[in-house]
Amino acid sequence: MTTDNTSPQEPHDGEYLKPLLPILDQHSTRRTLLKTAGAALGLAAFGEALSPLMVIPENVSVDEFLQQHYKELTDEDKKKVFARLEAETKERFGADVTITDSKPIPGVRFAYAINVSKCNGNGKCMEACNKENNHHRGVDQSYIRVLEMTKGSMDMENGSTTYDHTVPQDDKFYLPVQCQQCDNPPCVSACPIEATWKEDDGIVVVDYNWCIGCRYCEAACPYHARRFNWELPEIPAEEVNPNQGYLSNRIRPQGAMEKCHFCLHRTREGRAPACQEACPTGARVFGDLNDPDSAINYVLKNKRVFVLKEELGTKPSFFYFFD
Amino acid sequence: MTANARKKRNVAALKHAVRSYPGFLWWGLGQATNGGLGFYVWMIVLTAIALVGANAWAHQVARGMIVTNMTDHVSWGLYIANFTFGVGLAAGGVMMVIPAYLYDDEDMHKVVIIGEAVAIAAIVMCTLSVLVDLGRPDRFWHLMPVIGRVNWPVSMLTWDVIVLNGYLVINLHIVGYLLYMRYLGRKPNPKWYVPFVFLSIIWAISIHTVTAFLYCGLGGRPFWNTALLAPRFLASAFVSGPAFIILVMRILRITTGFAAPPKPARTLIQIIRVAMTINLVMLASELFTLFYTGGAHGESAKYLFFGSHGHYGLVPWIWTAIACNLIGTGLFFMPDALERSNTRIAACILCIVGIWIEKGMGLIIPGFIPSTLHEIVEYTPSLTEWKVTAGIWAFGFLLLTVLLKLITTVFAAEAHKTEIA
Numbered sequence: 035m036t037t038d039n040t041s042p043q044e045p046h047d048g049e050y051l052k053p054l055l056p057i058l059d060q061h062s063t064r065r066t067l068l069k070t071a072g073a074a075l076g077l078a079a080f081g082e083a084l085s086p087l088m089v090i091p092e093n094v095s096v097d098e099f100l101q102q103h104y105k106e107l108t109d110e111d112k113k114k115v116f117a118r119l120e121a122e123t124k125e126r127f128g129a130d131v132t133i134t135d136s137k138p139i140p141g142v143r144f145a146y147a148i149n150v151s152k153c154n155g156n157g158k159c160m161e162a163c164n165k166e167n168n169h170h171r172g173v174d175q176s177y178i179r180v181l182e183m184t185k186g187s188m189d190m191e192n193g194s195t196t197y198d199h200t201v202p203q204d205d206k207f208y209l210p211v212q213c214q215q216c217d218n219p220p221c222v223s224a225c226p227i228e229a230t231w232k233e234d235d236g237i238v239v240v241d242y243n244w245c246i247g248c249r250y251c252e253a254a255c256p257y258h259a260r261r262f263n264w265e266l267p268e269i270p271a272e273e274v275n276p277n278q279g280y281l282s283n284r285i286r287p288q289g290a291m292e293k294c295h296f297c298l299h300r301t302r303e304g305r306a307p308a309c310q311e312a313c314p315t316g317a318r319v320f321g322d323l324n325d326p327d328s329a330i331n332y333v334l335k336n337k338r339v340f341v342l343k344e345e346l347g348t349k350p351s352f353f354y355f356f357d
Numbered sequence: 358m359t360a361n362a363r364k365k366r367n368v369a370a371l372k373h374a375v376r377s378y379p380g381f382l383w384w385g386l387g388q389a390t391n392g393g394l395g396f397y398v399w400m401i402v403l404t405a406i407a408l409v410g411a412n413a414w415a416h417q418v419a420r421g422m423i424v425t426n427m428t429d430h431v432s433w434g435l436y437i438a439n440f441t442f443g444v445g446l447a448a449g450g451v452m453m454v455i456p457a458y459l460y461d462d463e464d465m466h467k468v469v470i471i472g473e474a475v476a477i478a479a480i481v482m483c484t485l486s487v488l489v490d491l492g493r494p495d496r497f498w499h500l501m502p503v504i505g506r507v508n509w510p511v512s513m514l515t516w517d518v519i520v521l522n523g524y525l526v527i528n529l530h531i532v533g534y535l536l537y538m539r540y541l542g543r544k545p546n547p548k549w550y551v552p553f554v555f556l557s558i559i560w561a562i563s564i565h566t567v568t569a570f571l572y573c574g575l576g577g578r579p580f581w582n583t584a585l586l587a588p589r590f591l592a593s594a595f596v597s598g599p600a601f602i603i604l605v606m607r608i609l610r611i612t613t614g615f616a617a618p619p620k621p622a623r624t625l626i627q628i629i630r631v632a633m634t635i636n637l638v639m640l641a642s643e644l645f646t647l648f649y650t651g652g653a654h655g656e657s658a659k660y661l662f663f664g665s666h667g668h669y670g671l672v673p674w675i676w677t678a679i680a681c682n683l684i685g686t687g688l689f690f691m692p693d694a695l696e697r698s699n700t701r702i703a704a705c706i707l708c709i710v711g712i713w714i715e716k717g718m719g720l721i722i723p724g725f726i727p728s729t730l731h732e733i734v735e736y737t738p739s740l741t742e743w744k745v746t747a748g749i750w751a752f753g754f755l756l757l758t759v760l761l762k763l764i765t766t767v768f769a770a771e772a773h774k775t776e777i778a
């Protein structure tokens with residue numbers, strides 16, 4: 035121990051209130067000087083090591099940094115935020131886009147059903163999702179995974195999402211999986227900062243500008259429905275879908291979580307989700323649960339319907355049935 | 358003296374004490390950075406590693422988490438594995454406080470402060486591990502109460518952030534107060550620290566329990582979704598914490614001559630013996646359930662221990678851990694371990710390595726393999742992840758060294774004074 039030249043002076047009785055020694059009074063000024071130099075050098079080195087962080091002030095404007103949670107934004111705020119995002123998209127991706135904020139339609143509760151007898155695994159839904167939702171082209175991202183399952187088993191362990199042959203195969207059936215828009219969503223409970231929540235029409239959304247990218251929701255989701263932006267998505271300007279929703283298909287920032295949103299920028303405006311529109315087999319049924327005459331209610335009433343992993347209590351709004 | 362006068366004097370003393378606390382910190386910084394050649398080499402090497410880590414992290418922030426090997430399938434990796442181990446270390450650091458205060462073990466009191474220092478350094482490492490795991494560290498303020506928007510009490514991660522920060526504050530207070538009083542040459546007033554010590558004991562249990570709940574609360578991940586997880590976390594923390602402290606005390610003895618009495622280490626060994634046995638029993642019972650029942654619940658365990666569908670990534674890791682734990686436990690039970698022997702040191706190192714793997718990579722990664730749709734995508738940390746992790750450890754050690762330096766200096770000064778008196 036090096037107490038030789040550094041041990042604190044003994045406080046005298048009664049003098050206990052006086053601190054032992056400020057460092058500058060120590061006799062070894064040379065050491066102090068060296069230490070100061072060392073500290074300065076160390077700090078400079080840390081500054082240098084962290085210099086790549088300078089991209090943050092370059093890429094993140096003050097307005098973006100200070101932006102509040104979606105639910106706390108006034109209409110005025112939203113206008114500004116959307117304008118800023120549109121300008122940034124123009125600057126970074128070279129595309130002119132319009133960002134909107136479709137609200138849930140009062141009284142509507144969306145649900146989806148897939149006819150497993152009809153689906154033939156052609157994957158057109160995945161492609162449509164990729165285009166509609168401005169997904170990263172580099173990795174062929176999509177919110178949908180189609181599992182090729184072996185007939186005779188419902189065990190996903192016997193399934194594969196990476197099949198690459200003509201479909202349908204005789205001994206297989208196909209099970210598309212995307213966000214099940216759970217009524218009791220574990221992803222929403224997991225998020226530490228309410229960056230993801232369930233809207234009144236049953237759609238679970240993410241505020242891409244509030245998410246800190248901890249990926250706890252991704253660990254919590256039992257259906258592998260969430261996707262993380264490991265890097266900034268790449269999309270050629272001419273392929274960017276210009277009709278964008280703030281909570282849905284606008285181009286996502288790097289480092290944020292995303293997921294299927296039932297194409298809310300379309301469905302809340304009365305259109306079909308892109309995947310349903312693209313499906314050539316008619317396997318996909320989408321509609322309003324609260325409307326007794328909707329196609330989805332017909333399916334629920336007249337078909338043998340099941341949900342995935344029912345035992346987990348997530349209460350999906352996504353159903354499967356056989357003809 | 359009237360009550361009023363006494364109060365006035367107390368207030369005056371307190372005011373002065375508060376005013377000179379920065380002076381104490383400044384003095385402490387000076388003390389903590391004094392040392393011989395070996396000390397400076399140690400500090401410079403640690404700084405260099407920390408620099409490499411900081412640089413790797415800065416690149417990760419700039420380019421995105423794509424520079425890690427994590428994927429949408431295995432969305433947590435080495436960072437969260439380290440975080441989990443660190444929480445155990447932090448909790449374990451305070452475990453030695455329990456015998457000290459519950460049984461009023463005098464000798465133990467002297468080394469308690471080392472445990473607290475380990476806890477502080479470990480918590481800082483945990484916080485850093487979470488920070489580097491964030492995709493958007495620039496948005497960290499969203500996590501802060503009031504200005505952010507915290508999902509409390511539902512999200513276990515929010516709980517974890519709260520308890521970890523609380524734990525850090527409590528331990529900083531205890532260590533700071535005890536040292537400050539010694540520095541002023543005053544006897545610490547139990548009123549100012551004993552309640553906090555008890556609080557920190559309860560808190561230590563809570564940080565590890567909440568961290569276990571983070572995983573075992575996820576119904577979609579069968580490998581984590583077991584009620585045994587929290588008790589197993591605690592049992593292993595009772596091993597890794599004390600084992601680490603024993604190592605620290607040995608290093609202090611060699612490098613600074615700071616000699617702790619032999620009894621505390623013996624008490625720690627007894628704690629480790631019991632805790633490690635319980636840990637192994639729980640592990641065995643868990644393995645029985647997983648493998649005897651089989652099915653989907655056993656898939657991750659099968660992958661972990663024996664590999665699955667031609668994927669064997671974690672098999673060498675977990676068998677290394679099992680070997681370390683079994684041999685380490687065996688060594689702890691040798692009579693030699695109660696003495697200041699190499700057996701003891703070997704046992705400590707083996708158990709720490711074993712638990713680091715078992716509670717780290719061996720716990721986090723199999724939770725994701727197979728994925729929730731039963732795909733198998735393997736994971737090995739990228740170079741960036743290793744660099745950042747090494748940087749965090751180096752920074753933790755830097756902090757621990759500074760704290761220990763301060764502690765030994767203040768204690769040595771005090772011992773010196775007692776001799777003169």
Ligand code: SF4
Nearest residue numbers: 213214216219221255
């Ligand atoms: S499927 Fe996954 S992401 Fe979708 S609501 Fe359920 S838990 Fe959340």
Ligand code: SF4
Nearest residue numbers: 225245246248249251
């Ligand atoms: S990744 Fe984003 S949405 Fe998911 S839990 Fe973390 S902060 Fe919430």
